[in-house]
Amino acid sequence: MTTSASVWLATANMPRYDGIGADRRTDVLVVGGGVIGLTTALELQLEGADVVLVESNRIGARTSGNTTGKVTSQHGAIYAQLVDRHGVEVARQYAMANQAGVERVAALVDRFGIDCEFIRAPAFVYATEDTDLRREAEVAAELGLPASFAAELELPVKTTGVVRFDNQVQLHPARYLAGLAEAFIAAGGRIFEHTRVTELDDGIEAKTEPGAVIRADHAVVATLLPFGTLGGYFARTRPQQSHGIAVRLPVAAPTGTAISADGPTRSTRPWPGGGPNGLIVVGSGHEVGDQSDTDAAYRSLADWAGSLWNARLEPEYRWSAHDYSTPDHLPYVGKAPGSPLLVATGMHKWGLSNGTIAAGILRDLILKRDNEFGALYDAGRIGDAHSVATLVKDNLKVGKELVAGHVRRLVGGGLDHVEVGEGGLYDLDGKTVGASCDHDGRLHTVVPVCTHLGCPLRWNQGDTTWDCNCHGSRFTPDGKVLDGPATNPLATP
Ligand SMILES: Cc1cc2nc3c(=O)[nH]c(=O)nc-3n(C[C@H](O)[C@H](O)[C@H](O)COP(=O)(O)OP(=O)(O)OC[C@H]3O[C@@H](n4cnc5c(N)ncnc54)[C@H](O)[C@@H]3O)c2cc1C
Numbered sequence: 001m002t003t004s005a006s007v008w009l010a011t012a013n014m015p016r017y018d019g020i021g022a023d024r025r026t027d028v029l030v031v032g033g034g035v036i037g038l039t040t041a042l043e044l045q046l047e048g049a050d051v052v053l054v055e056s057n058r059i060g061a062r063t064s065g066n067t068t069g070k071v072t073s074q075h076g077a078i079y080a081q082l083v084d085r086h087g088v089e090v091a092r093q094y095a096m097a098n099q100a101g102v103e104r105v106a107a108l109v110d111r112f113g114i115d116c117e118f119i120r121a122p123a124f125v126y127a128t129e130d131t132d133l134r135r136e137a138e139v140a141a142e143l144g145l146p147a148s149f150a151a152e153l154e155l156p157v158k159t160t161g162v163v164r165f166d167n168q169v170q171l172h173p174a175r176y177l178a179g180l181a182e183a184f185i186a187a188g189g190r191i192f193e194h195t196r197v198t199e200l201d202d203g204i205e206a207k208t209e210p211g212a213v214i215r216a217d218h219a220v221v222a223t224l225l226p227f228g229t230l231g232g233y234f235a236r237t238r239p240q241q242s243h244g245i246a247v248r249l250p251v252a253a254p255t256g257t258a259i260s261a262d263g264p265t266r267s268t269r270p271w272p273g274g275g276p277n278g279l280i281v282v283g284s285g286h287e288v289g290d291q292s293d294t295d296a297a298y299r300s301l302a303d304w305a306g307s308l309w310n311a312r313l314e315p316e317y318r319w320s321a322h323d324y325s326t327p328d329h330l331p332y333v334g335k336a337p338g339s340p341l342l343v344a345t346g347m348h349k350w351g352l353s354n355g356t357i358a359a360g361i362l363r364d365l366i367l368k369r370d371n372e373f374g375a376l377y378d379a380g381r382i383g384d385a386h387s388v389a390t391l392v393k394d395n396l397k398v399g400k401e402l403v404a405g406h407v408r409r410l411v412g413g414g415l416d417h418v419e420v421g422e423g424g425l426y427d428l429d430g431k432t433v434g435a436s437c438d439h440d441g442r443l444h445t446v447v448p449v450c451t452h453l454g455c456p457l458r459w460n461q462g463d464t465t466w467d468c469n470c471h472g473s474r475f476t477p478d479g480k481v482l483d484g485p486a487t488n489p490l491a492t493p
């Protein structure tokens with residue numbers, strides 16, 4: 001039987017924290033309990049600041065607890081592209097930043113004794129078509145990374161080139177996040193779960209969903225994408241969703257991590273909880289809200305792994321999550337334009353290393369210290385001409401979505417036609433409503449219009465969520481916000 005949950009969150013004993021009960025005053029407010037928020041909070045608390053972290057859900061519950069758990073500077077085959085696009089110096093800084101991110105994670109695990117299945121192992125990126133990985137290996141090595149062109153890959157895939165990075169890290173991301181939270185609390189920090197910030201003004205006064213107000217000298221918005229319209233980041237990024245499965249192979253699984261350089265992306269790593277044969281496969285990426293049949297995405301991952309090991313594989317866990325990409329491939333970290341608020345977004349699905357470095361940049365901005373990577377990730381940059389052209393194209397697509405999306409196909413018939421376990425758009429007295437029926441037979445109806453900026457929502461059958469293709473907000477079947485930038489629930493019809 002397949003469990004629809006992140007294998008990490010399902011196998012970690014996550015600490016629990018109360019919601020905020022009363023108004024608070026603090027030096028630094030951190031909004032968001034993913035890897036960036038937790039690392040930033042810990043880094044600042046260790047420096048003597050008084051830090052409050054608030055999380056709308058549970059810590060680690062969203063993207064960070066759903067990652068592949070690879071902490072690496074090998075972000076696919078990107079270094080030759082970074083050199084071609086930005087020049088050697090920027091590519092070198094990105095490489096060094098992420099290698100430093102790997103070592104910072106290792107140092108935190110060691111210092112706080114975090115029990116998170118941490119191991120050092122090689123990471124491989126491989127091509128099956130004509131991607132020139134010999135140049136990628138040479139460029140990465142010249143930039144100072146532990147990279148070499150390799151003759152072999154542990155996966156039974158016919159390759160045209162393989163790049164090996166030595167001494168990279170695999171860990172259990174949810175247990176790592178739990179360890180960060182416990183270290184933060186032990187250092188005197190405070191965490192409030194089930195506490196959503198709905199408004200945050202430049203005077204650094206935060207209104208929260210239970211009603212309490214938090215006042216602070218500084219605020220860090222580490223909510224995957226800044227919520228609302230803060231900094232305009234919703235229009236400068238794209239939401240990319242990926243799916244993951246945990247399976248047991250008929251033979252021992254490869255011990256290193258691997259990722260394909262050509263599409264469709266297939267990212268693999270061992271699943272220690274599944275024993276020696278346990279394997280995790282992540283991929284089938286697409287934009288949030290642009291597919292309804294996400295069951296097919298999970299099936300294609302299991303079929304791909306099954307075809308390699310000549311077996312019919314039934315996933316034991318399956319899950320999905322999303323992250324944001326930026327047009328120039330570099331994250332935005334620092335002061336949002338025209339605001340004292342600090343942000344970190346656009347990690348390109350590599351936030352365990354990028355996000356750890358982001359936390360150091362945010363800490364140093366608050367403590368008024370220089371940070372060697374601060375300029376690289378400048379949150380106020382506009383980018384090169386290519387970035388601007390990409391942004392214009394992306395925003396035209398969002399415009400079309402806004403106008404045309406409402407005419408999406410109805411599933412057909414009225415609400416009495418909603419099958420158990422299914423959802424979609426239905427007709428209710430001539431109006432289009434979003435409806436779904438859960439496995440207990442309960443019917444949920446919503447107005448299928450995103451509360452961020454009004455885009456139409458698409459039913460995601462595999463994950464049973466309402467997803468917005470414009471900027472990536474996701475909602476539960478009964479309309480609660482799962483992921484921003486939206487902060488308000490869906491209306492009821
Ligand atoms: C499928 C997948 C696999 C990945 N695998 C890897 C990997 O192997 N290695 C790697 O380096 N990176 C990986 N990544 C990328 C990495 O997971 C992300 O970059 C990283 O987790 C982002 O961290 P975050 O703290 O910004 O976001 P999150 O973990 O999403 O944390 C943000 C938190 O803010 C909370 N929040 C949102 N709005 C509010 C609000 N208004 N008030 C209060 N709280 C709020 C959310 O509930 C959430 O918990 C992967 C991404 C995906 C999608």
Ligand code: FES
Nearest residue numbers: 450452453468471
């Ligand atoms: S996330 Fe912006 S309109 Fe939906």
